Amino acid sequence: MNDSFPQLRKDPVIDRWTLIAPERAARPTEIEDPGHLAHHTACPFCEGHEAETPHEVLAVRTPGSPTDGPGWRVRVVPNRFPAARPDAGPVRSPHDLLVAEPGVGVHEVVIEAPHHEASISALPVEHVRDVFAVYRDRLALHGADRRLRHVQVFKNHGAPAGASVEHVHSQILATGRIPLEIEAELDRAATYHAPHGDCVYCDLLDRELAAGERIVLESEHVVAFAAWAGRFPYETWVLPRRHAASYERLSNAELTDLAGVMRTVLRRLSAVAGDPAYNYVLHTTAAEPFHWHWEILPRLTGIAGYELATGCYLNPLPPEEAAERLRKRG
Amino acid sequence: MNDSFPQLRKDPVIDRWTLIAPERAARPTEIEDPGHLAHHTACPFCEGHEAETPHEVLAVRTPGSPTDGPGWRVRVVPNRFPAARPDAGPVRSPHDLLVAEPGVGVHEVVIEAPHHEASISALPVEHVRDVFAVYRDRLALHGADRRLRHVQVFKNHGAPAGASVEHVHSQILATGRIPLEIEAELDRAATYHAPHGDCVYCDLLDRELAAGERIVLESEHVVAFAAWAGRFPYETWVLPRRHAASYERLSNAELTDLAGVMRTVLRRLSAVAGDPAYNYVLHTTAAEPFHWHWEILPRLTGIAGYELATGCYLNPLPPEEAAERLRKRG
Numbered sequence: 299m300n301d302s303f304p305q306l307r308k309d310p311v312i313d314r315w316t317l318i319a320p321e322r323a324a325r326p327t328e329i330e331d332p333g334h335l336a337h338h339t340a341c342p343f344c345e346g347h348e349a350e351t352p353h354e355v356l357a358v359r360t361p362g363s364p365t366d367g368p369g370w371r372v373r374v375v376p377n378r379f380p381a382a383r384p385d386a387g388p389v390r391s392p393h394d395l396l397v398a399e400p401g402v403g404v405h406e407v408v409i410e411a412p413h414h415e416a417s418i419s420a421l422p423v424e425h426v427r428d429v430f431a432v433y434r435d436r437l438a439l440h441g442a443d444r445r446l447r448h449v450q451v452f453k454n455h456g457a458p459a460g461a462s463v464e465h466v467h468s469q470i471l472a473t474g475r476i477p478l479e480i481e482a483e484l485d486r487a488a489t490y491h492a493p494h495g496d497c498v499y500c501d502l503l504d505r506e507l508a509a510g511e512r513i514v515l516e517s518e519h520v521v522a523f524a525a526w527a528g529r530f531p532y533e534t535w536v537l538p539r540r541h542a543a544s545y546e547r548l549s550n551a552e553l554t555d556l557a558g559v560m561r562t563v564l565r566r567l568s569a570v571a572g573d574p575a576y577n578y579v580l581h582t583t584a585a586e587p588f589h590w591h592w593e594i595l596p597r598l599t600g601i602a603g604y605e606l607a608t609g610c611y612l613n614p615l616p617p618e619e620a621a622e623r624l625r626k627r628g
Numbered sequence: 629m630n631d632s633f634p635q636l637r638k639d640p641v642i643d644r645w646t647l648i649a650p651e652r653a654a655r656p657t658e659i660e661d662p663g664h665l666a667h668h669t670a671c672p673f674c675e676g677h678e679a680e681t682p683h684e685v686l687a688v689r690t691p692g693s694p695t696d697g698p699g700w701r702v703r704v705v706p707n708r709f710p711a712a713r714p715d716a717g718p719v720r721s722p723h724d725l726l727v728a729e730p731g732v733g734v735h736e737v738v739i740e741a742p743h744h745e746a747s748i749s750a751l752p753v754e755h756v757r758d759v760f761a762v763y764r765d766r767l768a769l770h771g772a773d774r775r776l777r778h779v780q781v782f783k784n785h786g787a788p789a790g791a792s793v794e795h796v797h798s799q800i801l802a803t804g805r806i807p808l809e810i811e812a813e814l815d816r817a818a819t820y821h822a823p824h825g826d827c828v829y830c831d832l833l834d835r836e837l838a839a840g841e842r843i844v845l846e847s848e849h850v851v852a853f854a855a856w857a858g859r860f861p862y863e864t865w866v867l868p869r870r871h872a873a874s875y876e877r878l879s880n881a882e883l884t885d886l887a888g889v890m891r892t893v894l895r896r897l898s899a900v901a902g903d904p905a906y907n908y909v910l911h912t913t914a915a916e917p918f919h920w921h922w923e924i925l926p927r928l929t930g931i932a933g934y935e936l937a938t939g940c941y942l943n944p945l946p947p948e949e950a951a952e953r954l955r956k957r958g
Contacts, residue, residue, distance in 0.1 A: 303946065307857035310832050312812040316857040316941045323944035381934075381942045392839060395832050396856050452933030460932020469934070477938030482642040502640050502725050509722060526726050527637035527646040529936075577933035593937070601931050602790020603782030603907035604711075604799070606859075607923070608807030611646045612711045614653035616633065 304401030456575025499589030634731030786905025
């Protein structure tokens, strides 16, 4: 093969794509080393170490502070170990069962604080708001790039959640193909919407609010509830009350509320479950019908052979009990 | 809620089911404790400790040795922390978006050796053959149970692969519902088969053998190759040359070959990748068109937020390179 990488490859049988990205193999894994907080003098994400990352593409900065210098609160840089590249290609598809396409995309790191902090929920709420505003800004930018069809914002907190760096950060990976799980949600939202014009997420939210037993936290604009069929203990979904397909449409009032709710849920999760590793992931799309939302996925149980073989997760904690525990820490 | 557990719950939006199984929460996690091999005097899976497990439901034994006593080579017992139960139910589905059903099923542990060994590939090939024969026997039994529609055989080797016990073992979890990933493969096999009567896996095998670059190991009856769109580094699929939907139809000659190929691939994986954690999982079904196969899933990369959000995995190792390395250790 003389194909270039990264490339997206389709499973020969089912509609599952994999990003084969050899540049990822060079990633350092500082986080496997215990006692890491002591090592932050060597952390490339800390203020004063800006030269150790690629040039910033966005920063929330003190007015007048120099690009790629100190004085920032949130900083976005290209990922040094990208899973997708704007210039990916060409690739060959050897035949109809073995299909590949260039791994075209953009992979960025959002460094969420200038000091060596591991947890976003330890930051002041105004700082968390800056981070969630940066996600909105990047989505608006990448959404306008016609090569890209999906933008995934996600956080890996802790080694069991896939983090290789401790310093508080999240990632944005935008690609030219809508991934399987997102496509499934879009398809279902469209099928549900077709007969009566209803949004499946709006209806779900109404029914969860009426039932009450899975609600974790409510605010004026945002609701957090334990997922009915959560894959992980304490899996929590955070939805806006106002219907909107795209996170780009988030208002500033919603943003303030969202930052407060995410921060509080993560702090309570940490308190009830012993500061677990977790992921949070955004589901958003440019086109109606959809309803953007965040999923918080605590990694308190492993993903083992059964889950990988079947797609069915084993969760030992009933979501109603998870919600009750998370409410009590209010 | 006054529902009983375990229960299967459907995600409100997509066709993803979760098994909510509170009994799983009581599982011990000896494997997190380093230096575990030294602790095997306390291992409930070791010969002489048969009273510490539920009563055996099958064992490969020296003739005349007593049930639930020493003298076995492979022993199958009910899982003490089952994810599904024959007597599960009843459950309520609160409304059309929140659907649940009883977690009816059978959950068994296959203890693969009487002595405290961690790795199946360290056993003699005749012993590995006994293990793969036991899988066939259990599939035949559970396949005849009309309450069960899917039988999943899987191994979790090492803590990152979800193992909670070190002593060499695998699991069988049979449920009343065909899971998402299996259903997707069955659907695709049927769609592919319809126009010309071809099996997608037979065709894939032919093309992989013709291409050669992803072949790891060939024997008379079985072929191992690196998966074209492997989710994990060194992901390897093992298929029989002879078409058969169900693993129950495995002949004794195929069984001997399969044991040898699985053992060799796992030994080479251990050599090239530093004894990694891995899962192996069987895909099999009662009904044509399908083609049973094993998937070996080394857990050298984490499953992080991107994978959970999208269903798309990031794999840093091109499968052609994986195959080349696994061939060289032959």
